[in-house]
Amino acid sequence: MNHELTQDEDDLGRLIACPECDLVYSAPPVAVRQKAECARCHTVLIAPRRKAGKQLIALAMTVLILIVAATLFPFLSIGAGGLHHDASIIEAAFAFDGGLSILSVAVLFFIVIIPATRLMLLIYVLTPIIRDRPPAPLARAAFRLSEALVPWSMAEIFALGCAVALVKLSDLADVVFGPAAWMFAVLVVLVVATDSLMCRYSIWTSLDE
Amino acid sequence: MRVAPMGTRVCPRCGSPLHSRDPLALQKVWAWWFLGLGCYIPANLYPMLETRTLVSSQSDTIVGGAVELAHHGNWGVAIIILVASVLIPVAKFLALAGLAIGVWRGSRRSQTRRHLLYEIVEYIGRWSMIDVFVVAILSSLVQLQALATITPGRASLFFALSVIFTMLSAQSFDSRLIWDSLGGGDGKEDLAQ
Numbered sequence: 001m002n003h004e005l006t007q008d009e010d011d012l013g014r015l016i017a018c019p020e021c022d023l024v025y026s027a028p029p030v031a032v033r034q035k036a037e038c039a040r041c042h043t044v045l046i047a048p049r050r051k052a053g054k055q056l057i058a059l060a061m062t063v064l065i066l067i068v069a070a071t072l073f074p075f076l077s078i079g080a081g082g083l084h085h086d087a088s089i090i091e092a093a094f095a096f097d098g099g100l101s102i103l104s105v106a107v108l109f110f111i112v113i114i115p116a117t118r119l120m121l122l123i124y125v126l127t128p129i130i131r132d133r134p135p136a137p138l139a140r141a142a143f144r145l146s147e148a149l150v151p152w153s154m155a156e157i158f159a160l161g162c163a164v165a166l167v168k169l170s171d172l173a174d175v176v177f178g179p180a181a182w183m184f185a186v187l188v189v190l191v192v193a194t195d196s197l198m199c200r201y202s203i204w205t206s207l208d209e
Numbered sequence: 210m211r212v213a214p215m216g217t218r219v220c221p222r223c224g225s226p227l228h229s230r231d232p233l234a235l236q237k238v239w240a241w242w243f244l245g246l247g248c249y250i251p252a253n254l255y256p257m258l259e260t261r262t263l264v265s266s267q268s269d270t271i272v273g274g275a276v277e278l279a280h281h282g283n284w285g286v287a288i289i290i291l292v293a294s295v296l297i298p299v300a301k302f303l304a305l306a307g308l309a310i311g312v313w314r315g316s317r318r319s320q321t322r323r324h325l326l327y328e329i330v331e332y333i334g335r336w337s338m339i340d341v342f343v344v345a346i347l348s349s350l351v352q353l354q355a356l357a358t359i360t361p362g363r364a365s366l367f368f369a370l371s372v373i374f375t376m377l378s379a380q381s382f383d384s385r386l387i388w389d390s391l392g393g394g395d396g397k398e399d400l401a402q
């Protein structure tokens with residue numbers, strides 16, 4: 001099958017392969033709000049949204065601001081027997097010391113640095129696209145890195161961790177959500193929205209032009 | 210997702226190295242898998258949390274902590290902990306091994322079901338890190354001088370490493386290998402190249 005296809009580069013450009021199961025399709029025209037799914041493994045291949053670029057940038061900026069703000073404010077505070085203690089995200093990350101301090105660095109990366117980097121890369125890649133300018137320098141490498149960071153960006157997992165910690169401590173002491181905890185709760189919703197809005201196929205196609 | 214001619218080494222679109230099928234994919238899966246399992250064992254043997262209160266001091270392993278909670282009648286939380294930190298990681302190890310063996314020796318299960326299993330493993334993998342985050346939150350929060358303090362135990366490091374290695378193992382698994390057995394020897398030809 002390969003030989004017929006290699007003859008004409010233009011024909012190849014119209015073909016897409018499912019990234020999960022490698023079935024090859026000729027890319028169909030997909031209208032806004034429709035989606036193209038792999039017939040074999042049901043991976044969503046193309047799902048364009050109207051003004052997705054602008055919305056994605058707006059969402060990414062919001063999440064970025066939330067992450068920065070959430071690291072500065074206390075996110076949980078505890079009170080028991082007249083004693084009181086607040087904890088911020090930075091303090092949570094640096095809870096590991098001694099031989100475990102490497103874990104502090106990892107936690108800081110997972111919940112602050114990697115999510116923030118990924119969002120900044122996304123904004124960098126998308127801004128020229130929505131303004132109909134040529135892609136930013138190194139935009140492809142930036143988008144590739146941003147996609148590689150997705151599984152390691154764990155801000156939303158940390159947010160759920162707060163809820164679990166709250167349940168665990170509720171018998172022992174009075175635990176109160178601080179401002180940062182509410183920011184993280186909003187952040188979870190926004191991260192999910194970002195993922196459902198993003199159509200990789202559309203972004204790569206616009207980077208090709 | 211773009212299609213490139215056979216033998217292309219680098220993706221014309223994003224510049225990442227391109228393989229039809231990585232001949233070492235399964236070996237990478239197994240290498241990360243064993244590293245992950247190797248870290249998961251000490252993660253269960255060492256204490257995860259060390260709690261010091263006015264009257265007592267105790268260190269709990271993952272299972273020990275859950276048993277303790279169940280003793281206090283806190284069955285709900287105990288079950289959540291057991292499912293999240295024992296059942297899911299063990300199921301993940303078994304599922305990845307099953308998928309890798311299925312590709313290696315052929316499998317009677319349908320491609321669709323194996324693919325679904327892979328997607329579940331890949332999706333759930335990162336959520337296991339929640340345990341490490343909970344330890345971080347608890348030990349930064351519960352610092353009430355003499356009344357009660359919680360410090361993280363050595364198991365937290367091993368647990369985090371185990372989650373990272375299993376995620377790498379799942380990422381090295383090429384889900385396309387599941388489907389190659391359908392394509393009339395297509396995949397085998399590619400592997401031989």
